[in-house]
Structure formats: C-alpha cells, structure tokens
Amino acid sequence: MIKxxxxxxxxxxxxxxxxxxxxxxxxxxxxxxxxxxIPNTKTKIPRIFVVTDVGNMLELFRKYLSLRPPHVKHNRFFLYYKAGKCSSQPVGKNTMGKIPSVVASYLKLPDACYTGGIVDYNRLHT
Known part of the structure; x- marks a missing residue:
C-alpha cells in the first residue's frame, strides 16, 4: 500500500x-x-495524470490491486494491507499522511520531519 x-x-x-x-x-x-x-480536488478542478511503466511500478500496482478481497462493499482504492493480505477497511487520512515519514525512516534520513507533503530542508541538512 505504501509503495x-x-x-x-x-x-x-x-x-x-x-x-x-x-x-x-x-x-x-x-x-x-x-x-x-482525480475528480475531487481542493481547487475544484479535476485533473488526469499518467503513470508509465518505469522500473516495476505497474507490476506493484497490479499486485496490490490483485490482493483486493472480492467481498469489499465500497469502491475506495486504498485498503489496509497487513501480513500479506488486504482487508476490506479503507485507508484513512492519517495513515495516508504518514507515508512520507515511513519512507524517510526506511531511507534512514536524519530527523525525518515530513508532514503534509512539506519537507523542512533546513532541518535535514543541518
């Protein structure tokens, strides 16, 4: 889910x-x-983007989608993924917002201070 x-x-x-x-x-x-x-944006202007197959990005997407349980009653794309399985529970705002910090920790970046998509570069390079 994080990837x-x-x-x-x-x-x-x-x-x-x-x-x-x-x-x-x-x-x-x-x-x-x-x-x-992306039909519902903060600016009320829908947008479209394309993800091309660089590395194994499409493979990761397809693998994640294939783990989706057939009994899910909602249409949200992101579901909790744990112990090799997706649940039917959709991912919430707080979990999604933690992705940059999880990635920073995995990369062992010093003083990972990622919140809301904003990076304090001064703190990273001091």
Missing part, C-alpha cells in the same frame, strides 16, 4: 485527501500505463 501510494502520490502530485478518496473506477490500466483521474 503504490508513493507512486500515485508523486506521479500525480496528489494531496492526502485525493489519495484517500481515490476509487477503483478512477484508475484505468491500459497495459503500458495507468490513467488516473
């Missing part, structure tokens, strides 16, 4: 709420790329 959230978040410069509200129907897999529609 796919990072891929879509960076490729589309998405806000946390945009990722949280993303539905399965907002993403179209056209084989060599993904077409992602």
């Amino acid at each position: 796919v959230g990072l891929i879509l978040g960076i490729a589309g410069a998405c806000r946390t709420d945009e990722l949280v509200n993303l539905t399965v129907d907002d993403i179209e897999d056209v084989g060599s790329s993904l077409i992602v529609k």
Whole structure:
C-alpha cells in the first residue's frame, strides 16, 4: 500500500485527501500505463495524470490491486494491507499522511520531519 501510494502520490502530485478518496473506477490500466483521474480536488478542478511503466511500478500496482478481497462493499482504492493480505477497511487520512515519514525512516534520513507533503530542508541538512 505504501509503495503504490508513493507512486500515485508523486506521479500525480496528489494531496492526502485525493489519495484517500481515490476509487477503483478512477484508475484505468491500459497495459503500458495507468490513467488516473482525480475528480475531487481542493481547487475544484479535476485533473488526469499518467503513470508509465518505469522500473516495476505497474507490476506493484497490479499486485496490490490483485490482493483486493472480492467481498469489499465500497469502491475506495486504498485498503489496509497487513501480513500479506488486504482487508476490506479503507485507508484513512492519517495513515495516508504518514507515508512520507515511513519512507524517510526506511531511507534512514536524519530527523525525518515530513508532514503534509512539506519537507523542512533546513532541518535535514543541518
């Protein structure tokens, strides 16, 4: 979930709420790329972006989507993923907002101070 959230978040410069509200129907897999529609934005201007197959990004997306349980009754794209399985519970705003800090910790960046998509570069380089 974290890797796919990072891929879509960076490729589309998405806000946390945009990722949280993303539905399965907002993403179209056209084989060599993904077409992602963000219908509800803070600025009220819908946008579309494309994710191309760089590295194994599309493979990660497809693997995550294939783990989606068939009994899920909602359409939200991001579901909690734990112990190799997706649950039917959608990912919330706070969990999605922690992705930058999780990535920073994984990369062992000093004083990981990532909140709301804003990085305090002065604190990182002191």
